[in-house]
Amino acid sequence: MRSVRTKSPPLATKAVKPALRGLTRPQLHELHYLMLLNRAFDDRISALYRQGKISGGAFGSRGQEACSVGSAYALEEHDVVGPMIRNSGVILTRGLPIRKFFANYLGRATSPTGGRDGNTHLGDLSLGIVAPISHLSSLIPVLAGVALTFKLRGEKRVAITWIGDGGSSVGDFHEGLNLASVMKLPFVLVLENNQYAYSTPTSMQCAASKFSDKAAGYGIRGVTVDGNDVLAVHHAVKDAANRARSGDGPTLIEAVTMRMKGHAEHDDAGYVPTALLAEWAKRDPIERFRRLLRSRRLLTEEEDRATEDRVAREIEKAVMEALSDPFPDGPTALDGVYAERSEDRGPA
Amino acid sequence: MRSVRTKSPPLATKAVKPALRGLTRPQLHELHYLMLLNRAFDDRISALYRQGKISGGAFGSRGQEACSVGSAYALEEHDVVGPMIRNSGVILTRGLPIRKFFANYLGRATSPTGGRDGNTHLGDLSLGIVAPISHLSSLIPVLAGVALTFKLRGEKRVAITWIGDGGSSVGDFHEGLNLASVMKLPFVLVLENNQYAYSTPTSMQCAASKFSDKAAGYGIRGVTVDGNDVLAVHHAVKDAANRARSGDGPTLIEAVTMRMKGHAEHDDAGYVPTALLAEWAKRDPIERFRRLLRSRRLLTEEEDRATEDRVAREIEKAVMEALSDPFPDGPTALDGVYAERSEDRGPA
Amino acid sequence: MVRPDTGTRAAWASHSEGRSAESESPELPTYIQGITEALREELERDPSVFLIGEDIGTYEGAFKVTKGFLQQFGPRRILDTPISESAIVGAATGAALMGMRPVVEMQFIDFISCAWNQIVNMAAKIHYRWGRAVPITIRGPSGGYTHGGPFHSENPEAWFCHVPGLKVVAPSTGWDAKGLLKSAIRDDNPVLYLEHKFLYRRIRGPLPGPDVTVPIGVAEVKRPGADASVITYGSGVHLALEAAAALAAEGHDVEVLDLRTLRPLDRAAIVATVERTGKVLVLHEAHLTGGLGGEVAALIAEHAFERLDAPVMRLAAADTPVPYSDPLEQQVLPDTARVTSALRTLLDY
């Protein structure tokens, strides 16, 4: 767990001034760095896809970086996350080596799945990451089960997962969140309402005015936050995680945001009104955070440029290495359907 | 559809006095009759089970007669119902000949399923009845689909189904109710909160204080009514059906009641505190309605006795006939897996 | 729902009661006791084992498999849940990833259909995809002969035998019930454990001690024979044994191979019985078409073709839902008479 980038101090910590919402300047810089990394990673995936180097789907999270980074950064090292396809920022924040992440998209032997699955479909319990499956909402019961284990064992750990506005319509959203609620599990569910599910607008997924209105039906706390404000997301998740840790049960956090590209690289999102995109472009989470830090004199132009450079360097290095990583050998495809070695198990 | 007993007048009708909540004296008498019939039917099923005449499960609805009868009586002839195992009162109110209903429990060739399924698992579209399956909540999407058809065809008809407190935890509750909500279908869902799901108390199914709190999460109307007050249930369903008919979409009606016996005949419900049962016994829906009618001079002692006699006669006759009905022939079990004859289809 | 624990007029109740060796010893433990003992012993043995399901705590299970467990192990080991099969299996999977060994009870195995996606796409694929073990056991009452009707009589094994990453077992005796359940719980993979509710209290026999397990993947000859083989499992074992007994009186020597594990199949044992007898009837209670009998017949056709003296025959439930009414259920499900007559055809070939 050495590389997990999630050690933020308790909310009340006296931060080295100047600070914002209880976060120290280095932490604010880390958030800035992680959002830039998230975007650069996604952009590079998109480029690799256009170059024909990625044979499966390529999913971006442009415009949603604050949701992934802000929430993952609010966790403790021993918490467990279940990221979805648009949560590359969660995986990066947990500290998966960038090269391995590229390798997963590229189907290389060196990736966490060894080429057996692609994109963000990767798990690494040493970083507290549980892999999603494609079937939307299926991870919610699983992370509830992770939370259940923490409760049964009396561990002060939290399980968190993410779901889209569209994914909220699937049965497991209900069953999993309900189970977590009646059992009062240390569980957090972040619903990224990014206005669309593939081509389908939110109005076809939910007739309530807010997704967080669903919380009342489960007898749990529901909050709606500005999903493009990384500090707001961070604060909401931190708060929910604290409550979960102290036995108050789950929270449903709706993060209102916008998917700024198509569903995946093949989709030009022609069905999204351009005016809507233009409006949301003004609320870009990275620009907004940057402006905030600059205006509060928490980030110098030099520091900003240095971070951009660092990100570019890290991405470039990682992608080059991943591209030179080997493909898996065909015959290995037949191994490992069943667990046989005891290393597959163990405390987590 | 001749025998459907559901023609209650529009709410505003000038009723022949004296009336109650817009219902005429004959209608009130019919409600009384139907609840008595519901109870007598269930009691007889229970007796048949104890005599070893029913080889499957035997489910009663003692204490919940107002839920079934009150809601089904609020419907129009061409509405479609999807009753669950505890809704024998719905099936009786729709006008299924009592003998056929007994025959279904008894596995006779003369029943709506010809012995292929038991208990309330019967369908008869000429009475607007869609059969449930055992899997809880599965009927909700199906009745939503019935409602969808009414909407697509511009028919002023309503689809209604019932669910238990326990059944509300299953995925299809969510998917079906959500689909109906976003599509604004003429759909009514009655949630009979009878405090238990088999041995499981309501607190393990839902952490909200009221099940109707779920409605907000779907952006629909939710109401909680006294499920032991047949007029309250009738009114709530009538109102919801009227709204549905006029294009206002679904309503979730929570009817708070109590399962006064075990889950089924084999279960002595030892896990239910006797004090709780005693308390609910005082609110028995039939006694309560009877007292109300008597106190308002809407039912004479003679009429009451005559109704009891009528019910006893009808039940006795029906059960005797059903008991003499033939069992199906073994080899017919192999027929009818697939629809071949066109009579299986047709406008409904 | 079916009346638990009864089912008095079932097709072959009269046969199985009082005929097989086990049921002649009323003091011996029942099949269901084998299940209960396995669960109790594994709970005592391994603190990472817990049980999760509907009505298993206070109510001690619809069939009372977990009688006394809540008292003995408390609510952190015996977990009552909402009615949410999918979430239960998903939560078990999450717990397994955290190092636990959950055992899920389906109240009736029929309700496993609601957890289908979690089982086949989540639990079964995790180890292959990212190398973590998912040691969960999913168990529940399956099978017919109890007038359970279309939704309380399912034998769903064939579906799950087509899922890489799952193991599937189906014990026919108390001994195997206990021994296989212990193996299932100790296995590092998701195991579907199909117990037959008609057998629960109808058969009796010795149970293995606390340290004995029955290995997954190993079939057992329940009756040796030289003239023909019945390859079967679960309820079919009892039909086959009865038919074999009837035919023995006529001088025929029928072998009964109990597969016990349905995925992975014990191919060596299948080929070996064919080599001994040359004639095979594959028998199961699940529907014929697409059932496991096809897989077994195909394995034989592929790997023991030269040794076959007759076509591989299959006998199974009719391709209909399992109907409720007694004469219909009897028609649809296999019975001893039909097994006997199929064997006669085979023996005469």
Next chain:
Amino acid sequence: MVRPDTGTRAAWASHSEGRSAESESPELPTYIQGITEALREELERDPSVFLIGEDIGTYEGAFKVTKGFLQQFGPRRILDTPISESAIVGAATGAALMGMRPVVEMQFIDFISCAWNQIVNMAAKIHYRWGRAVPITIRGPSGGYTHGGPFHSENPEAWFCHVPGLKVVAPSTGWDAKGLLKSAIRDDNPVLYLEHKFLYRRIRGPLPGPDVTVPIGVAEVKRPGADASVITYGSGVHLALEAAAALAAEGHDVEVLDLRTLRPLDRAAIVATVERTGKVLVLHEAHLTGGLGGEVAALIAEHAFERLDAPVMRLAAADTPVPYSDPLEQQVLPDTARVTSALRTLLDY
């Protein structure tokens, strides 16, 4: 999710492109056009037909099967839904009971696992239980060779072939795709229609006219032969035709029987091909174990045993999830080389 409509490095793309008769005629319609035409014609023909699914209206489907439909038919015939496979199938069932003929699109067939219970317990059993027809069609892109990985490559037919009350079809050509879809929609039963997404735009050929249907339940010899038979369907038909072409050059005469309908199987056609050739390879893209190949092999073993000159062989995907990375996917899925070599073994027997 898979990149729709591409999949450039698929295992046998190079074979199927440019070799089969269809793909040599680029002006002829594609397989996917067959699907689109069938849907359009049936929508035009019968006002009770409507389409329901995710992203099929405004977006015209993930693979653009319903291109132009929303404009032509309007939102009362082309229904976009929330992401709720179970509710979609359930709602289609309710609509079918009311006299409609809904056609459900699964965005990828893999997501049908979320609707499992509605299909197998609700839709499939209604007619048997209470005599009402449920004329719904469920269709969606299945199959691999597109680097879709474990959740976008499924071939789920075997599961559904074990469900009484369902019909299952799997066309291999544009002609059959169109003709079978029309039959499926007109059928009074729930029909699962499995289209192969790798074939969508890779094969071309003539399509039947508006009044022509391909009957459910009837297999077709796609290439007659005398020396051995490949019994297959879907993508396997193309592998088999390529292998047969390769072996023809060596003087072998291989028959290719395309099952087309997987439930109910055309047993007469299966037996007839065995009678013609005496040697059979059963081939499918779904996992070997528990796949439909077992059922076919068992039928042959039972009904054409005397005519067999060699063991029935099976070739199918490995018993693993379908992996994502190209070398792994190639390893797991059948390809022409392996079909050819299996046929050589068979021909040499």
